[in-house]
Amino acid sequence: MRSEGIQIGRIYRIPIFLHFSWFFIFALITYSFVSEFDALHLDLPAWRLLGLGLVTSALFFGSLVFHEMAHSVVAKHYKIPVVSITLFVFGGVARISRDPSRAIEEFNIAVAGPISSFLLAGGFWMVYRAAEPNAILRALTGSLAWINFSLAVFNLVPGFPLDGGRIFRAIVWSFTKDYSRSTRIAARSGQAIAYGMIGLGAILAVNGYMARGDMIQGMWLAFIGWFLLTVARQSRAQADARGALEGLRVADIMTADLPTVGREISLEDYAREILRTGRRAHLVVAHEQLVGLMTGEALHSVPQADWDVTSVQAVMLPKEKLHWAAPEEAALSLLDRMRMVGMQQMPVIAGGNVVGIVTRDSILRVLQTRSELGSFAGR
Numbered sequence: 001m002r003s004e005g006i007q008i009g010r011i012y013r014i015p016i017f018l019h020f021s022w023f024f025i026f027a028l029i030t031y032s033f034v035s036e037f038d039a040l041h042l043d044l045p046a047w048r049l050l051g052l053g054l055v056t057s058a059l060f061f062g063s064l065v066f067h068e069m070a071h072s073v074v075a076k077h078y079k080i081p082v083v084s085i086t087l088f089v090f091g092g093v094a095r096i097s098r099d100p101s102r103a104i105e106e107f108n109i110a111v112a113g114p115i116s117s118f119l120l121a122g123g124f125w126m127v128y129r130a131a132e133p134n135a136i137l138r139a140l141t142g143s144l145a146w147i148n149f150s151l152a153v154f155n156l157v158p159g160f161p162l163d164g165g166r167i168f169r170a171i172v173w174s175f176t177k178d179y180s181r182s183t184r185i186a187a188r189s190g191q192a193i194a195y196g197m198i199g200l201g202a203i204l205a206v207n208g209y210m211a212r213g214d215m216i217q218g219m220w221l222a223f224i225g226w227f228l229l230t231v232a233r234q235s236r237a238q239a240d241a242r243g244a245l246e247g248l249r250v251a252d253i254m255t256a257d258l259p260t261v262g263r264e265i266s267l268e269d270y271a272r273e274i275l276r277t278g279r280r281a282h283l284v285v286a287h288e289q290l291v292g293l294m295t296g297e298a299l300h301s302v303p304q305a306d307w308d309v310t311s312v313q314a315v316m317l318p319k320e321k322l323h324w325a326a327p328e329e330a331a332l333s334l335l336d337r338m339r340m341v342g343m344q345q346m347p348v349i350a351g352g353n354v355v356g357i358v359t360r361d362s363i364l365r366v367l368q369t370r371s372e373l374g375s376f377a378g379r
Contacts, residue, residue: 197225
């Protein structure tokens with residue numbers, strides 16, 4: 001999950017984003033709260049019920065930010081940069097720039113989230129107990145106490161990528177001393193739990209339909225299960241990829257065929273070059289000297305109507321801002337750095353000269369080759 005959307009502020013120097021899907025779930029949850037409060041017969045006009053629902057939804061999503069901040073604070077304690085926190089349709093996610101280097105770091109970062117939700121549940125429950133005469137405050141805090149408690153318990157389910165799955169991975173990692181293997185085991189656990197959620201959700205939805213009751217709960221559970229299944233599969237694929245690249249150097253995954261373009265050509269001509277070669281990254285040269293890096297992402301940052309009047313030099317990443325790799329650097333170290341700076345291409349420099357470039361395509365070619373060779377590649 002990338003930090004795309006609308007930035008609403010920063011907490012502890014961490015940017016907070018609202019993904020576009022968040023607006024849908026915020027409206028849905030607000031409607032759910034309004035219906036719940038209406039059923040309590042609080043004797044409130046419709047506009048006050050709506051206001052109560054909006055306040056409760058805002059506090060609920062504030063609780064999610066608090067949950068993700070707990071992960072982030074512990075990660076920063078271990079000198080792991082936190083890129084962003086994003087609220088989206090399934091809740092929240094804190095994006096860190098690299099994986100923990102030790103099992104104990106993984107465990108502490110993962111367990112911080114559920115602990116924070118339990119603390120919030122306890123705090124709201126105490127306010128609920130103290131607000132005996134105030135039916136509105138009791139309704140609000142009672143709902144938030146139960147939701148945070150449920151969130152903590154759900155996140156402790158040992159299915160990757162839930163917090164419980166990461167805790168499970170940390171435990172397996174501490175025994176196996178193998179990060180990639182522990183990730184694959186945790187991902188398989190996550191897939192099994194996701195299939196269970198999809199099956200249970202389908203049964204609840206069918207039963208609701210047959211009884212002419214509520215199908216939404218079952219459908220939502222199945223939808224969450226599908227999401228977890230997708231992410232668990234991606235995590236397992238990433239672990240397999242890291243395992244395949246383990247022990248390789250940058251020189252082993254780079255391509256020495258250096259695609260170049262001149263800085264004076266228009267973006268329209270550059271688009272034709274991409275179509276002709278299929279390459280999505282080019283070194284920009286002037287008088288046989290490297291001056292920058294041009295990518296398909298930079299091309300699409302400019303409206304197509306302006307391509308014929310905009311040069312490559314206007315949108316390229318200049319040489320001064322380029323990150324680069326050395327041929328002897330470990331491939332996995334480079335991948336972590338590329339993820340940290342958000343780059344999909346990186347030139348390789350030796351002795352002051354560009355000797356190659358690592359791109360997503362060059363990495364995929366190595367992975368495909370090693371996958372086709374199977375067990376022989378690991379010898």
